[in-house]
Amino acid sequence: QSHTAALTGLDALYDAALAQYGVIRVSDYDELLEVSNLLANSPAPPAKGLAVVSHSGGISSLTADMCGQVGLDLPELSDAAKGGINGVLKGFGWASNPSDVTGFANSDSFPEIMQFMANDPAMGTLVVASSGGDAQAEQVIAQRDRDDKKTLAFLWTGSRKEPAGLNMLKKARIPVFYTPNKLATGVRSLLDYHSWLGHRGKAGFPAAPAIRPGQQAAADRLAARGGVALSEHESKGLLSEWGVPITREKLVQNADDAVTAANEIAYPVVLKADVANMPHKTEAGLVMLGIQDDDAVRAAYDQVISNAANAGAVGDGINGVSVQEMVLDGVEVIVGLSYDSQLGATILFGSGGVMVEVYNDVALRLCPIDEKDALEMISDVKGARLLEGFRGRPAADVNALADTLVRVSHLGAQLEGTLAELDINPLMVLAAGQGVKAADAVAVFQP
Known part of the structure; x- marks a missing residue:
């Protein structure tokens, strides 16, 4: 074989x-629904960068780790985005990517924070990881409507049994994920699909x-x-x-011709028994590497012919010996x-x-x-x-x-x-x- x-x-x-x-493969039924929802309700991200904002440092870091595992890029925020967000936080949290904005995720200032992140030209997708109620959901929906050229996805970190805000997000067709790894693979699928579509739509198959x-x-x-x-x-x-x-090479039938071929090709050379039905020649001793002079060529020729016979290649089974340049x-x-x-x-x-x-x-x-x-x-x-x-x-x-x-x-x-x-x-x-x-x-x- x-x-x-x-x-x-x-x-x-x-x-x-x-x-x-261009077919996306998913691992389970939940992923099928979540990725389909993301594709159906998201534009093509205008940039590959992903921005993550959350009320929790732990969940934002875990989300960033999952995104990194599938090759997503979380670029550093621009100076303008950092300055704007830090002006809102005033030391309570930090402007980074991912960004832990603590209680500001459930405040009247959250729309301003989201806008600073979305305005960063390196970011094509904004991820909000939280479990806020209806007020936060309204803010997220408004952000999506303000900047409908960029993708917005929501990572729901609360219980599905307490759906305050969750039902509102779903009704507004905001793509919702429930685990960081599913969100990461979903965004990866979105980027890959639009990359594929951009190439195949122009070039065809x-x-x-x-x-x-x-x-x-x-x-x-x-x-x-x-x-x-x-x-x-x-x-x-x-x-x-x-x-x-x-490679430059010549098939020969005797040691003298092997020497002539080696000098034409220039040392060092390789000698190989040329036989059929023996795809793995090295194990059978049919390959001699790094041959430096005429005497070594003669010895190598005799050796590979002998080894070929021992391996069962006889008569018409041996086409000759190939003298090749050594790359x-x-x-x-x-x-x-x-x-x-x-x-x-x-x-x-x-x-x-x-x-x-x-x-x-x-x-x-x-x-x-x-x-x-x-x-x-x-x-x-x-x-x-x-x-x-x-x-x-x-x-x-x-x-x-x-x-x-x-x-x-x-x-x-x-x-x-x-x-x-x-x-x-x-x-x-x-x-x-x-x-x-x-x-x-x-x-x-x-x-």
Whole structure:
């Protein structure tokens, strides 16, 4: 089984597909009602910032923590907002975000406090966390009506059995939540939905271009060997037809030709036995790294041929030995394709290398994707921080990586029904401006 097949869990795949098509997934019935109410009764927030105001430091801090866990931003208040709120509080509470305004949440001054927070240009959503009665509810409703370009949500902190104010908020269609975590996921869903709508409303859904004759011929030739995990050389040949850069390499049949190829490519080089039906070559001793001279090439050639025979690859099972450049610098990532019987072609991106299944740090999308999808996939992966430059290493070529993801997604969409799996692991992402190179790959066509 390929790394991609092992990492593409069914639930994770459906999560990715729903998000890609703007569908919000909720965890229970209460969340369904609360999030639906927020979406139905809120404008698109004009900014990503969230402002939280409450009568309680504890509940405002807990709400801020829950918001942080889902990636919501609570920016620092502007000087104008701080000055205005502190002028109202006069030392009883503090102007911050989240803001604990103590008893002023149930005073005639509360509308002024809400307005200062809502007027802050960094804030697109105002959250009031309280359990005030009808008087406070009237103030909150009036604030929503005054500034209907921004989202306002209410976190009810009191008992539902004492609904003074609560029924008034509901009747006025103020979105009400009852726990900080549900409020946080609700606002996260609102922002994500409008971000999705803004992109898809303008760009529409991506479509793969028509397959070119050369691509179709290469696919037809390899599809004749359906059910077989193709050798690396064959798999990279397929990638090349779709414009995916591969390492400089040459397939040879004897040690002398291996030496010639190594000198043409330039040391250090890598030698690999090129065999089918053996996707994990490292464990079988079929990969020799960092070879520095002619004598070492001859020894490595004999060793990988011997190891291939010991692993059961004999005669026609060994296509030869691939002499490849050794990519010394770069970030290792994995790019892969798999197919679901209901959802179709799926592209995977994640942290690469031999430990890829241990880390399980991946992002999934349905094929095809566009550049924005590709960049979102990259940002979804924790290990992608290495692409930004780490401990003195230069930033990697994220644009070339995104372009490669789009190309592979086209391959996946165009060969749906023919291709079964594809792994590129590792794909080496070089320094900015230097592109990417597929250092290893394996493809399997449908039997």
